[in-house]
Amino acid sequence: MGKIVAVTGNEACALALRQINPDVCAAYPITPATDLMQRFSGYVNDGKVDTELILVESEHSAMSACIGAAAAGGRVATATSSQGLALMWEMLYIAAGTRLPIVMPLVNRALSAPLNIHGDHSDGMGARDTGWIQLYSENAQEAYDNTIMAFRIAEHLDVRLPIMVCMDGFIVSHSIERVEYVDDADVKNFVGKFEAVHPLLDLENPKSYGPLILTDLYHEYKRAQHEVMTKVPAVIETVSAEFAKMTGREYNLFEKYRLEDAEIAIVVMSSAAGTTKDIIDQYREKGVKIGLLKPRMFRPFPFTEIAEALKHVKAIAVLDRADSFGGMGPLYSEIAACVMQMDSKPAVTNKIFGLGGRDYLPDQAEYVIDELIEIAKSGKVKTVKEYIGVRE
Amino acid sequence: MTTKPLRLKELAKGEDRFAHGHRMCAGCGAPIVVKQVLMATDYPIIASNATGCLEVSSCIQQFTAWKIPWIHSAFENAAATISGVETMYRSLVKQGKIEEQNVKFVSFAGDGGTYDIGFQSLSGAMERGHDMMYICYDNGAYMNTGIQRSSATPFGANTTTCPAGDAIPGKLQHRKDLTRIMAAHGIPYVAQASPANWMDLMKKVQKAFEIKGPKFLNVIAPCNRGWRTKTDDAITLAKIAFETCYWPLFEIENGVTKITSKPKEKKPLVDFLKPQGRFKHMFAPENEWMLVQAQEYVDAQWERLLKDEAAG
Numbered sequence: 001m002g003k004i005v006a007v008t009g010n011e012a013c014a015l016a017l018r019q020i021n022p023d024v025c026a027a028y029p030i031t032p033a034t035d036l037m038q039r040f041s042g043y044v045n046d047g048k049v050d051t052e053l054i055l056v057e058s059e060h061s062a063m064s065a066c067i068g069a070a071a072a073g074g075r076v077a078t079a080t081s082s083q084g085l086a087l088m089w090e091m092l093y094i095a096a097g098t099r100l101p102i103v104m105p106l107v108n109r110a111l112s113a114p115l116n117i118h119g120d121h122s123d124g125m126g127a128r129d130t131g132w133i134q135l136y137s138e139n140a141q142e143a144y145d146n147t148i149m150a151f152r153i154a155e156h157l158d159v160r161l162p163i164m165v166c167m168d169g170f171i172v173s174h175s176i177e178r179v180e181y182v183d184d185a186d187v188k189n190f191v192g193k194f195e196a197v198h199p200l201l202d203l204e205n206p207k208s209y210g211p212l213i214l215t216d217l218y219h220e221y222k223r224a225q226h227e228v229m230t231k232v233p234a235v236i237e238t239v240s241a242e243f244a245k246m247t248g249r250e251y252n253l254f255e256k257y258r259l260e261d262a263e264i265a266i267v268v269m270s271s272a273a274g275t276t277k278d279i280i281d282q283y284r285e286k287g288v289k290i291g292l293l294k295p296r297m298f299r300p301f302p303f304t305e306i307a308e309a310l311k312h313v314k315a316i317a318v319l320d321r322a323d324s325f326g327g328m329g330p331l332y333s334e335i336a337a338c339v340m341q342m343d344s345k346p347a348v349t350n351k352i353f354g355l356g357g358r359d360y361l362p363d364q365a366e367y368v369i370d371e372l373i374e375i376a377k378s379g380k381v382k383t384v385k386e387y388i389g390v391r392e
Numbered sequence: 393m394t395t396k397p398l399r400l401k402e403l404a405k406g407e408d409r410f411a412h413g414h415r416m417c418a419g420c421g422a423p424i425v426v427k428q429v430l431m432a433t434d435y436p437i438i439a440s441n442a443t444g445c446l447e448v449s450s451c452i453q454q455f456t457a458w459k460i461p462w463i464h465s466a467f468e469n470a471a472a473t474i475s476g477v478e479t480m481y482r483s484l485v486k487q488g489k490i491e492e493q494n495v496k497f498v499s500f501a502g503d504g505g506t507y508d509i510g511f512q513s514l515s516g517a518m519e520r521g522h523d524m525m526y527i528c529y530d531n532g533a534y535m536n537t538g539i540q541r542s543s544a545t546p547f548g549a550n551t552t553t554c555p556a557g558d559a560i561p562g563k564l565q566h567r568k569d570l571t572r573i574m575a576a577h578g579i580p581y582v583a584q585a586s587p588a589n590w591m592d593l594m595k596k597v598q599k600a601f602e603i604k605g606p607k608f609l610n611v612i613a614p615c616n617r618g619w620r621t622k623t624d625d626a627i628t629l630a631k632i633a634f635e636t637c638y639w640p641l642f643e644i645e646n647g648v649t650k651i652t653s654k655p656k657e658k659k660p661l662v663d664f665l666k667p668q669g670r671f672k673h674m675f676a677p678e679n680e681w682m683l684v685q686a687q688e689y690v691d692a693q694w695e696r697l698l699k700d701e702a703a704g
Contacts, residue, residue: 023483024476052483054475057516064469064513068440068476071463074484076476094465200461200477201490203436208456210441210464212448 002181009172012144014039019187023074026062030084032169033107059084063091070100073199082109096131101154102162109169110356118357119169121322133163134299140177143167168271253302255294262291264372268319279365307338315375414457415449419623421613432594440474442505443467445536468509470499471517497524503544529613539618543568556673574608575644581607583643588630620669637694649700
């Protein structure tokens with residue numbers, strides 16, 4: 001068993017990066033991810049890793065340098081949040097379209113305006129369609145474990161795609177929690193050697209990266225990108241199973257909590273799942289058959305598997321820590337697509353919560369569950385989309 | 393490595409690392425610049441390329457004109473991208489994962505990708521001290537998208553976004569003095585060159601490759617589409633640009649300015665402006681002031697350069 005420590009999410013992820021020892025990292029400060037790369041910079045300057053750091057002048061250049069470094073042929077990582085991810089937006093598509101296995105912890109934070117440094121999922125959801133794999137983590141342990149697994153997933157020869165490991169800004173990144181580390185040697189062994197595919201540094205076999213492709217083949221390239229995404233779930237499952245063998249910690253595409261016999265369910269990602277589980281326990285004691293589904297892999301989204309896991313419930317509340325203004329919450333849209341595959345069609349509501357770091361408190365979960373009980377009884381949804389935890 | 397002798401006969405027999413069949417316009421100055429740069433050295437080169445004419449015309453679908461490893465990622469980040477490649481090389485060499493092979497890292501970008509949208513990325517990479525050479529082929533506008541004004545567009549020029557109209561007669565600002573701005577970064581080598589003075593250009597490239605750290609080379613690249621000139625006069629115009637001191641040839645090595653070639657006789661700027669359709673309106677009687685102002689600016693810049701050289 002690895003060492004048990006009390007650390008923040010950022011500290012745990014920085015340590016994971018030290019254990020993995022990437023060849024190149026790019027870094028640019030942004031709250032709340034700053035602390036992660038700052039700690040990693042300490043490892044670099046103390047000679048604890050072989051990594052060459054590129055301390056760039058913007059996140060756009062951070063991702064551009066990562067793309068150059070990854071195409072050169074080595075293991076690459078960076079980290080960011082919020083506006084930083086927004087500034088990278090253009091390059092995120094290019095990293096994915098070029099099939100470069102870059103690993104990026106994303107410390108989820110609200111997007112401006114108004115300026116806000118606290119946690120919500122607006123940044124990650126904004127990057128939903130970029131072609132990156134996205135894993136969301138409930139706590140520091142998951143963020144640490146997912147970071148280690150991310151390298152294996154991204155670098156898998158069936159995949160070769162960039163990956164974001166998401167954790168909630170401040171709530172996870174800056175809270176001290178119990179984390180069980182994996183031994184350095186075990187991490188090294190688990191992650192293995194980086195295998196370069198068509199590296200720019202192969203001077204004998206010069207490659208051109210980043211061609212112009214117009215109407216004759218672009219469509220086919222995009223289909224190929226879609227197809228490689230369909231291979232990701234199996235790789236995540238294999239890597240997670242191997243990780244479970246090493247650590248005893250089990251991960252799947254999503255987590256089910258008291259869902260097997262549930263009549264009503266909440267779907268929520270990341271740290272809010274923890275609070276929700278506690279409240280579910282309280283309702284279970286009162287005899288309410290409620291369960292939870294927590295997606296871990298948001299991209300690609302496991303539609304069929306989630307549809308299967310939720311098909312027996314009567315009503316579902318999807319909690320989104322992000323909004324698509326004038327549309328539905330992004331997680332809701334995915335779950336609604338799952339429901340469309342079911343013969344039974346459970347009622348689904350969408351609650352927008354916790355924007356800009358607004359605390360998700362037990363009374364919000366209770367409000368949602370009380371409403372779900374009503375919906376299950378009546379079969380009627382009064383308001384499909386609603387903001388909860390609002391100060392009136 | 394010994395410096396390659398620059399004898400035309402031998403150079404002509406050498407391997408072309410930028411192949412025929414690319415789809416740049418006939419008479420374009422940019423591929424001539426690329427060929428001269430690559431021909432100047434036998435070092436292995438890895439290049440990044442900003443989005444632009446050169447990029448969209450040299451690597452299309454399964455066809456590439458580049459016989460060297462080459463990467464294009466976006467418009468504004470040729471410097472950041474190659475800085476990543478260079479850093480990976482250093483990291484892998486340091487760790488013993490690959491062998492040191494004296495690789496040279498180069499970025500090619502147009503003036504839009506350099507003076508404007510790529511300026512931050514360029515400035516950052518230079519400040520960080522990467523061992524790389526950034527080469528701007530300066531044709532003085534966004535030619536790839538259809539001749540829009542850039543901050544490298546010369547005073548007076550008629551472009552599609554600053555057309556010579558009845559109220560506003562073309563571009564009213566002088567061009568950004570990027571070469572000096574790059575010199576102000578305190579990097580070891582900055583130079584301005586021209587494909588018409590090929591020996592001067594190639595010597596600068598050779599010199600720069602022997603210097604460790606960031607280098608910046610600004611090269612004039614005539615564009616007959618944007619300059620509204622004949623297809624076959626790119627080299628002639630680059631030569632007149634030098635003779636009129638519109639595009640002086642100089643280098644700034646560790647802060648010391650040296651004019652590498654001076655015209656025997658400084659010709660009037662109109663010699664450069666007259667053959668180009670983009671300056672045609674400046675020759676209308678009511679726009680005579682524009683010719684005066686354009687000449688005054690070139691004179692002032694040239695005087696300043698002479699002074700810098702005298703100061704050592």
